[in-house]
Amino acid sequence: MMRMEPFSQLLIAAARQHLRMRKKKCLSPSASLNLAGEIFAVAAGLKPAFLYDYTPAGISQIVSYIQELQNISQLGGRLHILSIAENVFLINLETMQLWLEMVLQKNTVFFVDVAASKTCPGFCEPEDVDFIKGHLVEILCHVKAQATDTSQILSSSPAISTECNLCTLFGVLLGFPAAYSFPAQKSFENCLSLVPLRVFTIQATFCKISNDFRVRFYSFSVPESLYPVMKTDLSMWCENLQNAFKTQKYFADLSISTEVVTQVAVTL
Structure with a gap:
């Protein structure tokens, strides 16, 4: 059993x-x-960003909680609580702005079409990618507007309405290098049943807690059939994460692992 240090107890x-x-x-x-x-x-x-899904807490509760964390241990970065369709994200304003600019300008995210009508997953058509990026531009403008107010180290803003598939949108906001897309207005089903998927899991030791306590930062998948085309860019994404990891002090022993899995049904 992990021994509880004072910081953990706080x-x-x-x-x-x-x-x-x-x-x-x-x-x-x-x-x-x-x-x-x-x-x-x-x-x-x-x-x-991080999607809060631990309890049905309201924004005011989450704000007070993060403020308490800031009191316990000085958190770096300008943090902002953003709600989208009743989902609550904690975002790093600077990191999010840089990430969205890269996605829009350098096409750093693969958009994978997994519509149920398809026989197998494939890359989205250019017009579909443009539609997704149009909504990402709106969010980037919103993030930039929040970043201009430097009077608070923690801020929040009301929900952004969007017609974009939330699964796709959330994949981008969470920093995944690949995001699944499907016509959610028609059906939430997809064509990933029994399709081999390469699952990436990224975790590290939360050394401010214990040398044994590990936190998972990312977990996402890509179709194994598309992986050869994506491999170079995914390796670059991992390299960028490793470089960012070297500049922080909270975590140690970064681990990036992959495995290929096949499931009867995949819920997105």
Whole structure:
């Protein structure tokens, strides 16, 4: 069993104080520490955003919780809470701006069409990519507008309405080098059933907690049939992450692993 250090106890207490729901159990110690780890990863610029899905906490609760983390340990980066279609993201304004600019200008994300009507996954058509990028431009403008207000180290903004497939949009915002696309207005089904997928898992030791406690930063997949075309760019993405990892102090022992899996059904 992991020995609880004072810093760990402060993180657990912060989650229990600010994120507890009425008549609901509070987060377990391990979930509390993992949540803190993901937030520290965003603050350190290791990922542009984190999607909060631990409890049905409201934005005001999440704001007070992150403010408590800032009091416990000075978080780096300008943080912002952004809500999209009732989903809450914590974003690093600087990292997100740079990431979206790269996606729009240098095509650093592969958009993979997995519509149920297709016999196998393939790359999106140019017009579909342009449609997705149009919504990303709107979000980039919103992020830039929030970044101009330097009076707060933590800010929040109301929901952005978007007609873009949220699965695709969220994949980009979370910093994945590949995002799945399908006509969500017609169906949420896809053509990934029994398709070999190469799954990438990126994690590291949260050394401010313990030399044994690891936090997963990223988990995403790409169709194995498309991997040869994507391999060089995915390797560059991993290299950029490794370089960013060298500039932070919260985590150690970065691990990037892959495995090929096949599932009867894939939920996106």
